[in-house]
Amino acid sequence: MSLLMTGCAMTMDTAGTDPSPEAARPLAVCGSWLAISWATGDTDQTILEVRASNRAREGWGCPS
Secondary structure, three states, X not given: OHHHHOOOOOOOXXXXXXXXXXXXXXXXXXXXXXXXXXXXXXXXXXXXXXXXXXXXXHHOOOOO
């Protein structure tokens, strides 16, 4: 079994990356990540996704 694994290659880069400028300024995200709403004709799934997006946005400190 160990012989099989010797032929495996890394396919993902594991090196560190620099954080995005927005990570240093979370409120900078708020200008482009606007809160969204749903319409009465939207599906339950769409409404759940809108709510999740808005909660994530609020997690960054953006006003609701």
